[in-house]
Amino acid sequence: MRLGKVMVVFGTRPEAIKMAPVIKELKKVQDIETLVVVTAQHREMLDQVLHLFAIVPDYDLDLMKEQQDLYSITTGVLNGLKEIMEQEKPDLVLVHGDTTTTFAAALAAFYQRIPVGHVEAGLRTRNKYSPYPEEMNRSLTGRLTELHFAPTDLSRENLLAESTAAFKIWVTGNTVIDALMETVQPDYKFGEELKEINLKNRILLVTTHRRENWGDRMRDIYQALIQLVEEFDDVEVVFPVHKNPTVKDIALEMLEGRERFHLLEPMEYEPFSNLMNASYIVLTDSGGIQEEAPSLGKPVLVLRDTTERPEAIQAGTVKLVGTIQKHIYEAARLLLSDRQEYDKMAHAVNPYGDGKAARRIVKVVKDFLYVRIGASNL
Ligand code: UD1
Numbered sequence: 001m002r003l004g005k006v007m008v009v010f011g012t013r014p015e016a017i018k019m020a021p022v023i024k025e026l027k028k029v030q031d032i033e034t035l036v037v038v039t040a041q042h043r044e045m046l047d048q049v050l051h052l053f054a055i056v057p058d059y060d061l062d063l064m065k066e067q068q069d070l071y072s073i074t075t076g077v078l079n080g081l082k083e084i085m086e087q088e089k090p091d092l093v094l095v096h097g098d099t100t101t102t103f104a105a106a107l108a109a110f111y112q113r114i115p116v117g118h119v120e121a122g123l124r125t126r127n128k129y130s131p132y133p134e135e136m137n138r139s140l141t142g143r144l145t146e147l148h149f150a151p152t153d154l155s156r157e158n159l160l161a162e163s164t165a166a167f168k169i170w171v172t173g174n175t176v177i178d179a180l181m182e183t184v185q186p187d188y189k190f191g192e193e194l195k196e197i198n199l200k201n202r203i204l205l206v207t208t209h210r211r212e213n214w215g216d217r218m219r220d221i222y223q224a225l226i227q228l229v230e231e232f233d234d235v236e237v238v239f240p241v242h243k244n245p246t247v248k249d250i251a252l253e254m255l256e257g258r259e260r261f262h263l264l265e266p267m268e269y270e271p272f273s274n275l276m277n278a279s280y281i282v283l284t285d286s287g288g289i290q291e292e293a294p295s296l297g298k299p300v301l302v303l304r305d306t307t308e309r310p311e312a313i314q315a316g317t318v319k320l321v322g323t324i325q326k327h328i329y330e331a332a333r334l335l336l337s338d339r340q341e342y343d344k345m346a347h348a349v350n351p352y353g354d355g356k357a358a359r360r361i362v363k364v365v366k367d368f369l370y371v372r373i374g375a376s377n378l
């Protein structure tokens with residue numbers, strides 16, 4: 001029996017990583033027609049993930065422009081999806097997380113009265129501008145959603161606190177753990193891109209890209225790294241630099257050519273996740289990495305003032321250190337010089353899932369489509 005058509009829409013690297021397991025599970029269900037639409041809000045960083053998980057989009061809006069802004073992404077996604085949704089008439093649109101693609105795709109579906117399923121629903125800081133614009137993107141997407149796939153009990157509670165009906169929420173775990181379990185291998189062999197790096201040294205793995213950190217805050221973060229590398233001669237910084245020119249320009253200006261600093265292109269997900277596994281400490285303002293590194297037992301220093309992912313902080317493997325140079329330096333210095341402090345943080349915790357999130361999500365999608373068919377036959 002044909003159950004219906006599900007359109008999965010995403011546009012950036014993290015959405016692709018976290019939707020790949022859902023697409024894989026959906027494609028196992030013959031009675032569901034699965035369509036993949038990429039907005040390509042990101043280009044190269046998205047294509048890396050599509051390639052790794054062998055995802056061939058049915059539609060590609062190819063939106064990315066150098067120095068794009070929030071207006072052009074929002075309108076590009078809305079206008080681009082209008083025709084595709086009119087033509088394909090999906091029974092359900094699945095979006096992920098908190099990017100501008102996520103919100104604009106949910107709005108495009110709503111304009112055609114197509115129900116929306118939101119994967120990674122209910123994360124909140126309750127600060128409109130931090131992270132910006134993600135907090136509003138995910139809150140507004142939540143208002144447009146019928147099926148909320150909350151990764152944890154806490155994200156479910158956030159949704160309930162906003163008067164979301166309990167019967168529309170499922171706690172599934174985060175699909176990032178499903179993806180990670182597919183890629184991290186104990187005997188992984190790194191390729192040429194890491195040949196300059198002495199993996200016997202203690203690796204500080206760094207990523208930065210958040211809009212609210214652009215400018216002086218980013219300079220402060222990089223200054224703290226310089227201080228740490230000067231003080232500890234067995235430490236190397238590995239920093240796959242985000243493609244955003246605003247981030248890249250400051251990183252290159254301050255760090256390029258320095259001893260034991262390795263500024264790389266964005267890495268493929270497989271070597272990156274294995275490098276996380278081989279690192280000593282992770283310093284990041286990323287969302288997804290805050291979920292992945294704890295499950296690998298790696299201490300994470302979060303370079304932000306707020307986080308929508310407090311679960312691993314409660315479990316003790318993540319610290320919110322902010323962006324002030326002194327605070328970052330002192331938190332990392334403690335971990336690098338005090339083994340007991342390090343061991344306190346370095347234990348694997350998995351508040352974000354057991355690797356079966358995508359299966360749970362697809363089960364709910366199937367039930368939803370069954371009920372729709374039943375209702376339309378009444
Ligand atoms: C976007 C998301 C953010 C998410 C992040 C993940 C919004 C508003 N922001 O931020 O929520 O956490 O992705 O990385 O949705 N670029 C390239 N090649 C790429 C990707 C980006 O050149 O493959 C450059 C382009 O010049 C582009 C710029 O980066 O204009 C910014 O991309 P954009 O998607 O607007 O913002 P991000 O900071 O990547």
Ligand code: UDP
Pocket residue numbers: 013014017176207209240265266267268269270272273285286287288289292
């Ligand atoms: N990642 C990657 N290569 C890199 C850096 C990060 O594959 O060079 C992965 C990382 O493991 C995580 C995701 O990209 O799954 C996070 O993306 P990003 O930090 O861009 O976005 P956020 O999670 O903050 O939305």
